[in-house]
Amino acid sequence: MNRSNNICFQTDQRVLKYFLDALAQSFEQVGIKEGAALDARLLMQHVLSLDHSGIILHSERVLTEGEYSAALPLINRRLQREPIARILGLREFWSLPFLIEDETLEPRPDTETLVEAALSAVPDQKQALRLLDLGTGTGCVLLSLLHELKFATGVGVDVSIGAVQTARTNGAQLGLDHRSNFIVSDWFSNVEGVFDLIVANPPYIPSNELTKLEPEVALYDPLRALDGGQNGLRAYEAIVAQISFYCSDHCWVLFECGANQAEELMERLKKSPFANNISNTLIRQDLAGISRVVGVEIRSFANETL
Numbered sequence: 001m002n003r004s005n006n007i008c009f010q011t012d013q014r015v016l017k018y019f020l021d022a023l024a025q026s027f028e029q030v031g032i033k034e035g036a037a038l039d040a041r042l043l044m045q046h047v048l049s050l051d052h053s054g055i056i057l058h059s060e061r062v063l064t065e066g067e068y069s070a071a072l073p074l075i076n077r078r079l080q081r082e083p084i085a086r087i088l089g090l091r092e093f094w095s096l097p098f099l100i101e102d103e104t105l106e107p108r109p110d111t112e113t114l115v116e117a118a119l120s121a122v123p124d125q126k127q128a129l130r131l132l133d134l135g136t137g138t139g140c141v142l143l144s145l146l147h148e149l150k151f152a153t154g155v156g157v158d159v160s161i162g163a164v165q166t167a168r169t170n171g172a173q174l175g176l177d178h179r180s181n182f183i184v185s186d187w188f189s190n191v192e193g194v195f196d197l198i199v200a201n202p203p204y205i206p207s208n209e210l211t212k213l214e215p216e217v218a219l220y221d222p223l224r225a226l227d228g229g230q231n232g233l234r235a236y237e238a239i240v241a242q243i244s245f246y247c248s249d250h251c252w253v254l255f256e257c258g259a260n261q262a263e264e265l266m267e268r269l270k271k272s273p274f275a276n277n278i279s280n281t282l283i284r285q286d287l288a289g290i291s292r293v294v295g296v297e298i299r300s301f302a303n304e305t306l
Contacts, residue, residue: 104225130194135200138163143174197251197254204236205226237268240268253269266283
């Protein structure tokens with residue numbers, strides 16, 4: 001991939017529509033098989049300050065030398081398999097814009113399944129619910145829920161100071177900072193109070209599978225947001241061991257999980273200290289048909305102890 005540092009497009013390729021085609025082909029040649037054309041378009045929208053319709057409208061224009069020079073370093077970063085969202089510093093999630101930084105996991109469409117499941121578990125979305133988001137990262141899950149649940153408030157926690165700062169910035173830019181609070185915490189270490197809805201997207205990739213990840217993930221997502229230990233369930237074990245102290249009298253707890261983990265995770269929840277207080281369960285699939293979210297409804301648990 002070092003040859004990508006010297007990438008050059010012929011002068012007759014500088015017409016925008018031909019440039020986009022050549023750019024997509026260059027991305028495909030380094031292994032970017034899915035979304036190469038989309039990445040090319042998004043990158044050039046950024047360089048040219050155009051939206052999708054603007055790219056179409058100006059497809060016959062010739063790139064200036066300044067525009068071409070501005071595009072090349074960004075193109076080379078994508079050819080090194082840096083995700084387009086990290087190059088642009090922005091990722092859309094739940095149709096909302098989220099800033100991403102080096103210390104945050106890039107939000108992915110699969111995680112929208114967690115938001116969907118959480119919303120489906122709330123019978124009355126006008127309730128003044130208190131939410132807790134464990135491993136908040138960019139804050140995308142909590143802030144998306146608060147965007148929908150207009151009377152709710154929430155706390156997002158992350159062990160990374162940089163992630164918490166990014167989440168706070170996202171909350172402010174989305175106008176949700178008055179209903180959200182982000183704190184540095186190793187799971188529950190700095191959490192106080194009880195919650196009506198607890199969501200978590202912890203690290204769940206087994207350690208021995210990390211080397212199999214696509215370069216966009218392995219090289220650019222923070223390792224501690226990926227590594228779930230030997231069986232991928234290390235973080236779940238830590239969370240489940242403490243969660244009883246933070247559930248209200250009626251609380252839904254929902255986890256995102258990896259492929260082939262849902263059934264084992266559900267079994268562990270059913271054997272947990274709060275097993276007798278589980279009144280309902282759910283497993284929700286993502287768009288690829290993978291069981292992506294596991295949830296349990298816990299009732300009348302406030303006075304129970306481990």
